[in-house]
Amino acid sequence: MSYVREGDTIFVYVLDPLGRDALDVQAMVRRLLDMGVTLDVHGLGPIGRGVSEHIVAVLAQIADMERMRIKERCDSGRAAARASVEATGRTHKGKARLGRPKAADAAQVAAWRREHGATIAATMAHLGISRATVARYCAA
Template sequence: MSRILYLRASTSDQSVEAQRHALGGTFDREFSDEGVSGATLAKDRPGFAALLSYVCEGDTVCLYALDRLGRDALDVQATVRQLMDKGVVLDVRGIGPVGRGAGEIVVAVLAQIADLERQRIKERCDAGREAAKEALKATGRTHRGKESLGRPMKANAQEVAAWRRENGKSISETMEHFGLSKATVARYWAAANEQVSA
C-alpha cells in the first residue's frame, strides 16, 4: 500500500516543484512528466506509463489537480477508471480521495471542464495567430508590433550565409563567429542556397 505522487508540467519553462510543494507530505514513490502536454494521452507519457505498471491494489496516487492527468475528458475518465479497476485510490488536492459512484461523476465533470479549457486555449492561440498574419500582411508588423511570426531571428540569414561563403568557413566556425546554434546556421545556410538555386 504505497502513497505515490504523480506530477506533470506542460512546458520546459514550467516546473513540477510548485505541485510537489503544494502537496507536501511524504511519498513512497514519485513519477513525473516534465515538458509533456496535457493533450498527450496519459498512456503515451513515459512517467505515467511507468506509474501504471508500478501501481497495485491498495495504492494511493496523489495529484495536484485532475488536469495533471490530461486535458482530454475521455482520456482522463478512462485513466481514472483504469486506476480504479486496479484497486488504486486517486487523491486529488482540493477534492480528496475519488471513489466509484459519486467520485466518478465529479471526475467526469472536472475532466470535461479541463477539456473545454484546452479547446479555449487552442481557439485563443488560433485567433491570435490569425490576427498576427493579417496585421503582418497589412502593415509589415504583427498586431503586437513584431516584424515576423514566431521567434525573432537572431541574425540576418543572408548575412550569415554570405559571410560563410565569402570566408570559406565551416558551420562550426560560423556558429562561433555569430554566436548561433548549429541548427540555426544550418537552417540559414539551407534557406540561402534555396534562394540562390530558385
C-alpha cells in the same frame, strides 16, 4: 500503468495530465479504480466509486472546456496577426513577422562562412550567434 499494482495510491495535483480530454480522464480514473488503485487528487482527496467519480467527471469537463477556450484564443490571436501582417506588414503587436525572430540572415551567415573557410565555432564567435543557428543556416 504496467508498474501500478492493486493497493497502490497515485497522487496527482490536477486531473488534466491523466488524459487528452474529459472522456479520456474519466476512462483513466475508472481503469485505475478497477485495478484497485486509489487516486488521490490534491484538494479533493482520495477518489472512490460513486459521487467522487461524478465530481471527477464534472472537473474533467470543466478542464476540457478551458482547454478549448485557450485554443480558441490562441487561434484568434494568430488569425489577427496574419491579417495584420497582410494589411500593414507588421503583426497586431508590432512585430515584423510571425513566428520566432531570426537570429541572423541565413544566406549571409552561410556566405561569410564559405568565403572565410571558417569553422562553426569561428562563425559563432564572429557573428555572435549560437552553434545550432550556424549549423542550421549552413546545412542547406
